Amino acid sequence: MIKVVFFAALREQLNCAELEVNAGENTDSIAKIKQLLVEQNPQWQETFNNASLLSAVNHEMVDGSHPVKSGDEVAFFPPVTGG
């Protein structure tokens, strides 16, 4: 399994804080997970098309081509605004 978590404005837009997807060929990269989530939830398409969306794997910021395997924690979130 792969745990997927969402934060801030993205979490509110999706009305979802976290979910799980099965690990497999269709979830072995950030880009593929995004694609799967949109297939499962067509209403999320516009939100996930937002190019400024950031992603992390196991608490490290990564880009879309980054590999993902079973047991990883994947996060999607808007650009950060702390400080």
Add this chain to the structure above:
Amino acid sequence: MSISIQTQDFNLADEMAYLEQDNAADGAVVTFTGRVRDNNLGLKVSGLYLEHYPGMTEKSLEKILETARSRWDIGRVRVIHRIGQLNLGEQIVFVGVTSKHRQDAFAAAEFIMDYLKVQAPFWKKELTEAGEKWLDARHSDTSKAQQWD
């Protein structure tokens, strides 16, 4: 090196003590405090709500501090970032750096704040006269951080 993510306020005298006590080696102490201001983009602001990504926040701050230590000759470093509901004038963030001489302390403190702004997973929701609104990232913050590349 010490990092805290907390809901409660912090006391500047305590943080100065952490940086200075039994530390006669460092002649320079630079600190920055960020506070909730009452205006943003032309709207009156009444407060903030701060969310973060537990686990990743600490990891990303540790990495920023390690980078600062590799670039400048610095002594003690203290970073505090508050989360949750914050009212006008309240302290949000603290960065304190000591070093033998001022140049390294100034540069490292500024670097840490600039990188925190664009890499640490915190998000601000503003409570304004027009309602609640998640803040958009500022392009100026990204370009400011890129100056250190």
